Amino acid sequence: MTEATFRSRRRQKFLTERFYELNKSWLSTLILENESEERNNVSPSDPAFAGIAGSTFKEKLNLLKLHYTAGSPIEALLPLYTDAVNALGNWHEAYLTYIKALAAESGDELREDSTPLEFEDLYAFQIAIDMVSLGVLFGDGAALRRIAVWLHPYRSDDILFEELVSRAVPDPQRDITEYFHVVPYDALIDSFYSPESPAASAAEIEKYLAGWYKAFEGAPWHDGHVHAAEHQIPYYGYWSFESAAISVLHNIDDRSFRDQLVYPKDLADWARANKSVERLAPDAGIDSITAAAGMRCDANSPCPRAGYWMTPAKRGSRRYFKLGEIMPEVASDYGATIWQWDSDQSDPKL
Structure with missing residues (x-):
């Protein structure tokens, strides 16, 4: 592929073909090394095991983002999302094993409802929101239900999370008004919580997207595109998947904000065309798209x-x-x- 062809395909201007290839190789190597460590060298009760499992999950999510940023077809992302969901489940189980071992060693009471993605932490919360937003956009209700179980300690605690999983779970929480992070999520929540009009909903998402990148200043990925190293660049794409998921869930017209840099319009378009929302319900069955992913x-x-x-x-x-x-x-x-x-x-x- 020529650089010109790559530039015509990519979805954000910061990614060059060279760093796409380097990042792809870098992430794949990290994932393989982590999985080898998990299989061969680290006991599940070792605190390092949960850390390795968490790293594997995050790198698989980054790999998905990288391919989307590079212009890969949406269908090519489906198995990558399945991999990321499975890796999140592995991390969850590894974390519980670590907590159990820690409780046995210290004599403290075991908390079996723990999760490594603590919503109080903005970066951890963003990862959780990324995963459920992608589940909405891909129409993967089964994945959303799995994630909701793993993150059940925070069920009923955050209106945005509940809204994103509400069409998929058997116990949607409709009366939630609380949420963890006013910045940056306030405007996005306003877009679906008692909106004055369809135009007002679109205006709130436009406002949200305008402040999205700056609001995450200090996050590990922020400004990654300006910190290139010889072997890789810590940039995989800056994407507000949640804005697209809310837009699709509530059928909000995205014409006024679809060209904002961080809005994943191709994913939103694919979700609408493939009726992703209709495929989320527990009784929706397994359609050909979801089956292909599984x-x-x-x-x-x-x-x-x-x-x-x-x-x-x-x-x-x-x-x-x-x-x-x-x-x-x-x-x-x-x-x-x-x-x-x-x-x-x-x-x-x-």
Whole structure:
């Protein structure tokens, strides 16, 4: 791919092709090293185990953001989101194991309702909001329900979090008015909490987006694009996924703010076109899009089910694999090759 082609595809101007490739390699290496440590070198009761699991989750979320920023098709992000959700679950379990070991050592009472994503901390809260916002936009109700269980200590404590999971969970909390962080989320909450008019809702989101980046000054990722190193740059994309999720959930017209730098308009458009909100409910069933995200297989792994598979890494990649056949690697701009089950299992027409 030429630099000109990459620039035409990317969704934010700060990412160059060189740093896209470096960051992709850097994140993939960190993830592999972390997962190797988890499997081979660290006991689950060791405090370091939870730290490694947390790092793995954050790097997988960063990898998803990086691919979106670079212009990857939305469908290519679905398995990356599934990976991030699973990694969040692993972190949650590792953290509870650590808390249990700590309680046994100290004699203190065990808190089984703990979570490593403490909403009081703005950066931790933003990560939680990123994950549920992406779940809304991808139409992944099952993921939202899993996340709501892991973060149940904070259920009923924050109106924004509850609003984002409300269409997916069996116990939506409708009477919540409290929230943890007035800055920056106040305007976004005003967009859906007793809005005066549709135009007023859009104006509140526009206001929210205008102050979004500055409000996160001091966050670990802030100004990452100006701190390039030889091997990577700590920038994966600056995105307000929650503004798109609220816009889609409440059918707010985004024409007045869709070109703001941090608004992920392509994700919002995809969510509307694919009726993501309709697929969130517990009784919605598993549709072809969600099934494709769930039935996936990494390259160099045995095929888990005989049938037709495809990979977003290559156009025209659809082919038949036998059960147990090793899924091949495909050279591409997307990094690791991930094969997805094709919802259409009919034989190709001759």
